[in-house]
Amino acid sequence: MTDFNENSKVEKKSSGQADINSVPFTEVEQPGPAPLASQAKGFWVTFSSMFKKNQTVQYPDVKAPTQPRFHGRHQLNRHPDGLEKCIGCELCAWACPADAIYVEGGNNTPGNQMSPGERHGAVYQINYLRCIFCGLCVEACPTRALTMTNEYELADDKREKLIFEKEDLLAPLRQGMLAPPHPMYPGMTDTNYYNGDVKEAHPSQGAK
Amino acid sequence: MTTAELLAQDPVWLIAVKALIVFIICVIATLLAVWTERRVLAKMQLRTGPNRVGKFGLLQSLADGVKLALKEDIIPAAADKIVFILAPIIATSMCFMAFAVIPMTGEVSIFGQQTALQLTDLPVGVLYILAVTSIGVYGVVLAGWSSGSTYPLLGGLRSSAQVVSYEIAMGLSLVAVFIYAGSMSTSDIVGSQHDNIWNAIVLFPSFVIYVISMVGETNRAPFDLAEAEGELVGGFHTEYSSLKFALFFLAEYVNIIAVSALATTLFLGGYHALPGLGFTESWLGGWFTLVWFFAKVIFFFFIFMWLRATLPRLRYDQFMKFGWKVLIPVSLIWILIVATLRVLQQEGASRVAIISFAAGIVILVMAASSLMERNKQKVRAPKAEGEAPDFPIPSLPQVQSINVSGEK
Numbered sequence: 001m002t003d004f005n006e007n008s009k010v011e012k013k014s015s016g017q018a019d020i021n022s023v024p025f026t027e028v029e030q031p032g033p034a035p036l037a038s039q040a041k042g043f044w045v046t047f048s049s050m051f052k053k054n055q056t057v058q059y060p061d062v063k064a065p066t067q068p069r070f071h072g073r074h075q076l077n078r079h080p081d082g083l084e085k086c087i088g089c090e091l092c093a094w095a096c097p098a099d100a101i102y103v104e105g106g107n108n109t110p111g112n113q114m115s116p117g118e119r120h121g122a123v124y125q126i127n128y129l130r131c132i133f134c135g136l137c138v139e140a141c142p143t144r145a146l147t148m149t150n151e152y153e154l155a156d157d158k159r160e161k162l163i164f165e166k167e168d169l170l171a172p173l174r175q176g177m178l179a180p181p182h183p184m185y186p187g188m189t190d191t192n193y194y195n196g197d198v199k200e201a202h203p204s205q206g207a208k
Numbered sequence: 209m210t211t212a213e214l215l216a217q218d219p220v221w222l223i224a225v226k227a228l229i230v231f232i233i234c235v236i237a238t239l240l241a242v243w244t245e246r247r248v249l250a251k252m253q254l255r256t257g258p259n260r261v262g263k264f265g266l267l268q269s270l271a272d273g274v275k276l277a278l279k280e281d282i283i284p285a286a287a288d289k290i291v292f293i294l295a296p297i298i299a300t301s302m303c304f305m306a307f308a309v310i311p312m313t314g315e316v317s318i319f320g321q322q323t324a325l326q327l328t329d330l331p332v333g334v335l336y337i338l339a340v341t342s343i344g345v346y347g348v349v350l351a352g353w354s355s356g357s358t359y360p361l362l363g364g365l366r367s368s369a370q371v372v373s374y375e376i377a378m379g380l381s382l383v384a385v386f387i388y389a390g391s392m393s394t395s396d397i398v399g400s401q402h403d404n405i406w407n408a409i410v411l412f413p414s415f416v417i418y419v420i421s422m423v424g425e426t427n428r429a430p431f432d433l434a435e436a437e438g439e440l441v442g443g444f445h446t447e448y449s450s451l452k453f454a455l456f457f458l459a460e461y462v463n464i465i466a467v468s469a470l471a472t473t474l475f476l477g478g479y480h481a482l483p484g485l486g487f488t489e490s491w492l493g494g495w496f497t498l499v500w501f502f503a504k505v506i507f508f509f510f511i512f513m514w515l516r517a518t519l520p521r522l523r524y525d526q527f528m529k530f531g532w533k534v535l536i537p538v539s540l541i542w543i544l545i546v547a548t549l550r551v552l553q554q555e556g557a558s559r560v561a562i563i564s565f566a567a568g569i570v571i572l573v574m575a576a577s578s579l580m581e582r583n584k585q586k587v588r589a590p591k592a593e594g595e596a597p598d599f600p601i602p603s604l605p606q607v608q609s610i611n612v613s614g615e616k
Contacts, residue, residue, distance in 0.1 A: 046252040046517040056256040 065150075071133040072151040074126055076169045077144065079193055081185055081201040082177035084114050084170070085145035088121035095140035100130035112181045117190035121145075124166040128154050143194070176200030211311060211395035212329040214322065222318060226327050230307050238461040242269040245513050252517040273454060281450035286356030295354060296448065296455035299347025303462035305340045309333035310469045311395045312501050313479050316494040325498065326395065333394040334382055337470055338375070341425065345371045347459065348427070348444050355447040363443025366433045366524065373531040374424035374431075380539035381417040384546045385474050398478030405483075408475040413542045415475045417535055419511065422467040424531065426460065428512055430519035433527060468508035469501075476504045545569055 033039070057064045066072070077085045088105025106114075106122030114120035138146055156162050173179055178201040184190070185198045185205065192198060218226075243258065243266055250257030258265035283292055308327040315324055330336050345368060352364015385407055386392055389400040401407055408415040424431040440446070445456045472478060479497035481488050489497050522530070552562050 042518045043514065046514060049254055050248070050251040052254060054251065054254045054256055056254075058256075 066152065068150075070150045070152070071135050072149045073128075073154060073164075074137070074169055075147055075149050075171050076121075076124065076166065077147060077171050078173070078177060079116065079198055080176060081198050081205060082173055082182070083116055083180050083184070083193070084120060085143045086121035086124065087115055087117060087143055087145070088119045088124075089142065091140040091142060092137035092146050095136045096131075097134065097136060098130045098132050100127045100132075101125070101137060102127075110183070113183050114180045116184050116188075116193040121166065124169065126164045126169060128162040128164060129159060178206050182206060211324050211326065211399075212331075212393065214315065214324055215326060215329050218323055219321070222321050222323060223327070225318065226323075226325065227308075229325065230327055231304060233312075234304055234307055234462050234465065235458070237465050238458055239269045239273070240266075241461050241465065241509060242272075242457075244509070245516075248510070248513045249517050252514075276454040276457075277451050279450045281452065282447075284356055284447050287447065288354040288356065291350050291354035292447075293452070295347045295351035296452045296459070297347075298350065299344050299459040300455045300462070302340050302344035302347065303459045303466055306337045306344075306466040307462075307469065309336055309394050310466070310473055311398055311478055312469075313497040314489060314494050316497075324395070329393060329395050332392045334386070334392050334397070334470070334474070337394075337466070338379060338382075341463065341466070342371065342375055344459065344463065347456075351448065351456070352444040355444075357447055359440045359442070360444050360446045363440045363446070366440075367427060367444060370427070370431065370433060370527070370531075371425060373528060374421040374535075377417055377531060377535035377539055378421040378425055380536065380543060381414040381421065382474065383543050384411045384414040384539075387543070387546050387550050394473050394478075397474055398480065401477040402480050406475065406477045411475070411546070413538065414546075417539050417542075418471060418475065419508075421531075421535060422471060423512065423515060424527075426463050426467055426512075428460075428464065429516040430522050431527060432521060433524055464509065464512055465505060468505045468512070471508050472501060472504040476507075478504075 079085060088103055090103045090105065093101040093103045102123065102125040103121055104123035105119050108114060108118055108120055133148075135148060138148055141147075154162070176199075182201075182205045185192070185202050188198055246268070247257040247265070258268035261267040261271045283289060309330055311324060311326040311329075313325040315322060317323070318325075348367045348371075349364045352360040352362070352367065355361070385397060388407065388411060389397045391397060391400070397407075404410070427433075445453055448456060479501040480486075481497070481500050488500070549562060549566065552565060
């Protein structure tokens with residue numbers, strides 16, 4: 001492969017010095033200014049825009065709905081009888097690339113049954129100053145306990161307020177649910193829970 | 209009775225009242241102008257603009273002003289303190305002074321005194337405005353220099369170069385008006401247009417040059433090189449905060465209104481009504497002329513907004529080239545033509561001679577431009593088949609061939 005300058009016939013100036021202008025080139029025609037009529041088109045664009053419907057959403061008054069799968073605030077889900085789905089496995093915390101989740105697991109005892117099976121999440125915190133809403137925690141969750149809602153209004157005036165605790169994240173109690181702790185559905189194992197055999201709370205679960 | 213004689217009869221208290229009125233008009237017009245600009249610009253960009261403070265957001269600029277006044281006032285350690293404080297004061301006060309000779313109404317009565325809404329009528333009124341606005345540039349230049357920082361210095365330098373070159377074009381475009389009206393007094397120029405056609409039509413090239421150079425003069429888009437946000441942060445007012453910044457802001461808008469008012473006075477018949485609507489001038493005891501005046505000022509202000517919404521900022525060398533190589537030569541030639549026509553008229557030359565001279569000029573211009581056009585076509589003629597490069601090139605508009613081998 002030959003050097004570019006080797007082939008070119010560079011005419012050196014009389015002084016013998018090659019300057020920047022001695023690089024071989026041919027002039028290329030420039031398009032030049034467009035005719036006035038086409039230059040005036042831009043003025044028509046801005047003028048006619050004045051009479052078009054504007055795109056602004058009057059945000060605090062009008063809230064535009066998000067896309068259905070928008071990544072908003074997290075939610076800790078419950079089984080249909082009210083027991084928590086979270087088993088305190090910390091897979092979400094390990095999956096989190098921003099280190100935003102802190103979990104401490106705890107044992108389920110007969111007097112303190114928070115979730116089906118042996119373990120429950122005793123402490124569950126998500127730091128929304130760190131969270132990047134990537135959803136890897138949701139993918140990591142083995143019990144579908146952690147999902148995301150469409151809620152996006154997460155601004156606040158104190159850093160502490162943006163560390164959400166378990167009670168901030170837990171899904172509300174729906175029809176047929178009982179607030180834990182309470183025993184598991186009579187005659188059901190945790191496997192039955194995951195298979196969806198439990199449809200609602202049994203009256204005996206609420207008895208003290 | 210001419211306006212000058214009418215104004216000479218003003219008692220001192222009336223002069224004070226008029227000065228106050230002019231000041232209030234400028235300040236309120238600025239507040240409304242900022243709001244109007246933000247709303248209209250928003251409309252042109254499919255947005256809404258400020259609509260929260262007050263009805264339709266009308267009080268937004270007032271709220272912004274209060275906010276600015278309450279902010280911390282910083283004077284940089286490297287700044288020249290006295291000049292730093294003086295600069296915004298110069299910039300603002302000079303803009304207000306330009307308004308003193310603008311005739312805003314015809315003959316009206318203020319508290320029973322027959323007068324016109326014009327502070328004073330100088331025989332060299334328009335020159336006075338040019339002088340005062342160019343002193344206003346000192347505000348910008350000194351602000352840039354005294355900040356003790358690089359970006360403001362560059363902004364100030366740009367601004368001085370810009371205003372000097374566009375001031376020339378502006379002054380030259382006004383010469384044609386002086387020749388035609390036979391006076392430099394603003395009220396006389398308005399009066400001379402009342403009987404004839406507006407100067408904007410008779411002296412159309414002057415009008416176009418003035419409108420272009422007034423945008424350059426006020427540092428507004430697309431000529432806002434002095435405060436180019438993308439290149440110089442904020443230009444000359446980078447280091448300014450609080451009330452001093454507010455003064456520059458005020459100066460910019462008062463200046464816009466002042467040059468628009470001057471354009472109205474010199475080219476659009478001032479406070480007089482549109483042709484055919486002359487009967488409206490006597491409404492409200494003559495005060496309706498104020499409406500006509502501001503309608504025309506708003507027209508110019510709309511042009512300012514429209515330009516800002518449409519055009520990107522010019523590159524600095526293009527901007528200077530445009531000022532010195534296009535605007536100034538064109539206005540010089542135009543003055544030559546106007547002066548010749550005027551002298552021919554005054555010497556009592558026959559109508560045929562004047563018309564044939566004008567026709568000769570028109571034919572010359574057309575011939576010159578068609579020659580230019582033909583030259584262009586020659587340059588752009590497609591090259592012969594054999595000269596086309598033997599490698600594929602992307603199809604660019606109007607580029608026939610690119611030779612990169614360096615051989616002929």
